[in-house]
Structure formats: structure tokens, C-alpha cells
């Protein structure tokens with residue numbers, strides 16, 4: 001299934017069309033709180049309680065100040081004893097506020113990590129479960145990068161926003177009651193101060209999301225440049241080709257561009273925030289002038305006025321805090337939509353959980369008129385492929401670079417679905433099988449197999465991760481590919497860590513790694529074994545040993561192997577020749593040589609390749625050239641391999 005289009009412009013438009021309705025606010029709060037609850041119910045409960053405590057403490061401070069001022073300003077000599085109570089209460093409330101604040105900070109930190117862990121688990125489940133086609137799409141990588149860099153932490157931020165909004169509401173209510181008791185008009189004015197902030201915060205949220213969408217590709221590019229300059233595998237080539245300075249200049253230029261964009265974004269956001277704060281300050285000033293006017297008219301006495309000033313100041317802070325929280329919730333909401341749409345990519349994989357289990361064996365696998373194109377490719381990689389694999393056969397798949405061999409292997413392994421035609425196991429279309437159950441019955445070793453930073457044993461045992469591996473089984477698989485001797489010779493034998501990334505690890509040579517990867521494949525013990533260029537890195541002795549024992553090792557399992565080494569191909573039961581995405585020949589080695597077609601051509605070329613120039617002449621001749629040697633021959637050869 002093709003990836004959902006994730007056009008950044010469409011995303012921005014979708015984000016803009018989201019209204020800031022109360023319904024949406026309620027939805028965002030509900031979903032984030034339920035997520036926080038499922039991630040960490042205890043810290044969440046403690047945080048809510050502490051929020052209420054600190055809000056009540058704030059309201060009580062106004063009452064204490066009013067009592068203190070009344071005692072200090074009482075007619076006659078100041079009664080110091082009467083001030084002691086409010087002073088002690090004020091000091092106690094301040095200390096309480098500080099303590100709850102400190103505890104809340106730590107609790108929020110813990111809860112934040114718990115929520116982020118939950119989100120990572122969901123995101124990684126999608127990343128490892130989505131159809132492989134997504135990994136061909138740059139939009140998918142942009143989406144993944146936005147989710148990794150931003151959206152994963154957003155549910156936590158919404159939870160944080162909800163908690164501080166709830167605290168602001170509780171504290172604000174207490175302060176509002178106190179202020180209204182002095183003058184309801186004062187309360188109305190104090191609340192008015194929130195309106196400018198409300199208006200500007202809306203625009204700020206959109207700016208932030210637009211910036212994040214616009215920067216996703218550049219940020220990913222930057223991360224790639226970092227990898228090129230820091231990756232272990234890349235380090236050799238970067239030095240050998242002297243790319244360090246050039247890569248660093250590219251990185252600088254990209255960062256410079258980003259910083260320019262960031263500065264413009266920060267100025268725009270800062271200006272908006274300034275406008276909102278100025279508006280709020282003007283309203284606050286007006287409120288205080290109104291209070292002074294009330295005092296001058298004797299409508300409010302001095303202790304009440306003092307307490308009212310404090311209440312107005314505190315209420316303004318709470319209103320700001322409430323609006324900031326609501327802004328944070330809405331702003332995060334845009335990212336949460338983005339996160340949701342990413343998580344939905346995993347839905348098709350879940351829907352495919354229906355389907356029957358693939359059988360543990362087959363008599364025949366048939367590929368009928370299979371077509372396949374990679375996303376965005378203008379040319380089909382497979383154009384009506386027909387073939388048959390019979391149980392117990394060893395079949396070789398050959399053809400020039402780009403003829404579709406690896407693609408066909410991926411389709412047979414159930415990693416991609418054909419665009420047209422069908423692949424069936426004993427007349428059952430494999431699309432009817434649960435994809436995971438089909439993959440369980442196939443063992444594939446890719447050209448670019450993974451070199452896990454794990455022990456030798458684990459590097460083989462991951463071939464069948466759902467089955468406990470006994471040392472004897474692992475050793476038997478290693479023996480079949482010549483990996484046993486390699487691993488035994490390491491400092492800790494099979495337990496040696498095969499990576500230089502971590503202390504105590506060692507690395508293997510390319511051919512040694514290939515033996516380990518093949519052992520992984522044999523350990524999987526599946527009825528269909530697919531080997532994509534299994535001996536490309538093996539020395540002649542190891543290659544000979546692998547193929548000399550292959551039939552015994554397979555023990556009746558069916559094998560399809562892809563190879564450019566015709567000396568190994570000739571021993572296969574059958575050879576299938578692909579050219580430009582279609583099967584052009586099929587038969588035994590002798591039959592194909594006899595036929596004198598494409599296979600015979602390729603075989604002859606390989607058998608007569610030497611440095612003296614013969615292959616160029618031969619290639620030029622195959623490509624329809626006049627048999628000239630030299631640059632013309634090279635041009636003809638490269639033209640042919642890229643066609």
C-alpha cells in the first residue's frame with residue numbers, strides 16, 4: 001500500500017483549518033490526560049494534589065496580607081501581637097508554595113519521561129511494522145523526523161499544560177472571589193487583561209508548527225551530514241576521498257540557513273508575544289488606576305486596597321499562566337495531529353493481522369505475471385514475471401545489475417506486495433496469509449545484511465528470535481557456513497561482541513561477516529531459503545565449501561540464490577535468467593549454454609574476463625558496438641548496465 005501523501009503544505013492547511021474550539025480543547029485534554037494516566041497514574045495523582053495545595057495556598061496569601069494590613073493600619077498604636085498570626089501564616093504559605101513547586105518539578109520530570117517512553121514505544125511499533133514501501137518515501141522520513149524530534153514529547157507537554165491550567169483555574173477562582181469581594185469591577189478589568197494574550201497566542205501556535213514542518217527536511221539533511229562525518233562505516237571513505245572539509249562546509253551552510261530562518265521565526269514570535277504582553281500590561285495599568293480612583297473616592301479602605309493590589313497582580317499571573325497553558329495545549333495539538341497521522345500508518349499492518357497462517361511446507365511456489373514498481377519509479381522493476389519453485393530444488397536467479405533479482409526476492413519473502421499478478425503457495429495466494437506468518441516460513445539473507453552489535457551467538461540466534469536457541473543449534477548453523485572456526489578463534493569464542501562500538505568488541509572481515517549472516521539464515525530453519533549473493537565476499541575456498549555442502553545443509557528445504565558468480569550457478573538444479581524485469585530464459589546450465597542466449601553470453605563474458613582488454617571488446621560487442629577496445633567499449637558497457 002503506497003504511503004499516505006504527507007505534503008507539508010497540505011499539513012499546514014489542515015493545521016490552519018483546525019479551529020480553537022472548546023470541543024477541540026476538551027478532546028486534546030482528554031486524550032493527553034488519559035495517556036499520562038496510562039503511563040504514570042501515581043505521579044499524575046500526586047501532581048494534581050500538589051497543584052490544588054499550591055493553588056489554595058496562593059488564595060490564602062491574599063487573606064493573610066489583608067489581615068496583616070488591617071492589624072498594621074488599625075487606629076491607635078500598632079498591635080504587634082495581632083500581626084504575628086498573619087506573618088507566620090504568610091511565611092508558612094510561602095514556604096509551602098516553594099516546597100510544592102520543587103516537588104512538582106521533579107514529579108513532572110519523572111512523569112514526562114514515562115509519557116515519552118509510552119509514545120516512543122508506539123512510534124517504534126509503527127516504524128518497525130509499516131509496509132516497507134514507506135521507507136522508499138522521503139515524505140515518510142520527514143514525517144518520522146518531525147515525530148522523533150517534536151511530537152513524541154508533546155503529549156507530555158499537554159499534560160503539563162493541563163496541570164498548570166488546572167492549578168491556574170483553582171488559584172484564579174480563589175483570587176477572583178477575594179477580588180470580587182473588594183470590587184466586582186476590579187475583577188472584570190483584571191480578567192480583561194487576558195484577551196490580548198489570547199489573540200496573539202493563537203497566531204504563535206501556528207507559527208511554531210509551520211516552522212517545524214518547513215524545517216523537517218533541512219534538519220534531516222543536517223543529521224545525515226553529521227552521520228557522514230561521525231559514522232564508523234563512513235569514516236574510512238571520508239578520509240580516503242578527503243571529504244571532511246567539503247562536508248563540514250556543507251554542514252555550516254545548512255546550519256547558517258537554518259539559523260537565518262530561526263532568527264526570523266524568533267523575531268516574529270517575539271513580536272507577537274510583545275504585542276500580547278503590552279496589551280495585558282495596558283489593561284493591568286488601567287485596573288490599578290481604577291483602584292486608585294476607588295481609594296480616592298473612599299469606596300475601598302487601605303487594607304482592602306493593599307490586598308486587592310496583591311490579588312490583581314496574582315490574578316494577572318494566573319490568567320497569563322492559564323492562557324500560556326491553553327496555548328501550549330493547542331500548539332501541541334497541531335503536533336499531536338501529526339503524531340496521530342504517523343501512528344495511523346501502522347493501521348494497515350494491524351488490519352492485516354487477519355489472514356490464515358502460512359503452511360510450514362509447500363510443494364510448489366508459483367509466480368504468475370507479477371508486476372512491481374517502486375514508489376515514484378517511472379519504470380517497472382518487474383514486468384510480468386512467471387516462474388515456479390518446486391519443493392527441495394536449488395534454483396539460481398541470474399541477470400545483469402538492475403534486472404530485478406533482489407526485488408523478486410523481496411516479493412517472494414512477503415516484504416512487498418505485487419502491483420499485479422500473484423504469488424501463490426500451492427494455489428493459495430500469499431496475500432491471504434497473515435504477512436508475519438508468511439515471513440516466518442521464509443529465510444532471507446540480503447546483500448546488505450545487518451551486522452548487529454551483539455555477540456556471535458546472538459548474531460546467529462536473531463535468525464529465529466521467537467525460539468530459544470541452544471548452543472548446539474547455533475554452532476551447527478555456524479558450522480554449515482564456516483563461521484564456527486571464525487567465532488571460535490575470537491577472544492571469548494561465540495560470546496565475543498561483534499562490534500567496535502562498545503568496549504571489548506571486535507570486528508570481522510567482510511567475508512567472515514557474510515559467513516555469520518548465512519549462519520543466521522540457516523538457523524532460521526524455514527522451508528524457503530533466499531540467498532542474495534551469498535558468496536559475494538567469500539574467498540574461493542569458503543565459497544567452494546559453502547556450495548559443496550549446500551544441499552546437505554538445506555536438508556530438503558527449497559533455496560533460491562542470486563549470484564553473479566557463474567561457477568557457483570552452474571551447479572543449481574535450474575537457472576532462471578532475468579533481464580529488465582522479465583524472465584527471459586530458464587533451464588539447467590548445459591541447456592542454457594546450448595541455447596546460446598543471454599545466459600550463455602554472460603557466462604562467456606565472465607569466463608573470459610581479464611585485464612588485457614578482452615572484456616571491453618566483448619562487452620562492446622554484446623552492446624552492439626563495433627568491437628572497438630578502449631573508451632568506446634567502456635561507454636558501451638556503462639550504457640548497458642544502466643539501461
Ligand SMILES: Nc1ncnc2c1ncn2[C@@H]1O[C@H](COP(=O)(O)OP(=O)(O)OP(=O)(O)O)[C@@H](O)[C@H]1O
Nearest residue numbers: 136374377381399400401402403404405406407408
Ligand atoms: N528501493 C528502490 N527504489 C526505487 N527503485 C529501486 C529500488 N531498489 C531497486 N530499484 C530499481 O529496481 C530495479 C531492480 O533492482 P534490483 O535491486 O531488483 O536489481 P538486481 O537485479 O538485484 O540488481 P543487482 O544485480 O545490482 O543487485 C533497478 O532498476 C533499480 O534501480
